[in-house]
Amino acid sequence: MVAIYQTAKRELGYNATRFLQMVSSEGGLAAAKQLLWSDTPSDGFTNLWDHGRLDLTVEAHVLRPEYEELFTDEDRQKARGRLEQYGWLERST
Template sequence: MAEDPHPQFTQAMFDIYRKAKEAGYHATIFLQMLSDRHGQATAKTLINAAHPSDGYEALYRMGKLELTVEALIVGQPKWHRLFSNEEIDRARNRLEQYGYKAG
């Protein structure tokens, strides 16, 4: 039986939070969402939002789109099974709209 990817994905989300903090962006709302709802639910909320989050915009201005939820999901196929094809496409399109070459 395959290992449940949810705890690993949540850890990967905490990792991008930590890396963003090290880069100078303190994503307090993201951290609260992640602590309350865990990785998959937080990612789905952010990806399915009509507009990019303030955090996404801040990371874009910093040249750090690789630290976004969208880049985490699109760039690592092992997470694809946690999301619908539509959600993966939405994440990829958002990255491409901001000039990021997604995987």
């Protein structure tokens, strides 16, 4: 999760302070699930969408095979639905 923050900062100049605070205080998995199950996309998701980098979102990472054991089918369905709603086609799995 910290790697997502670092990549967004390095490549986009996006400083996702709130995201980093969530990861630090709640842990990566809890932060991911909280962001995933919110009724609306986070400001970070919207910012990454504006930059054409939905691949850096928590939702995109939920779908990655290496994290399969951490998330339920429902989590993956929620992530996929949000990404599809914003026009991102799953490319990495």
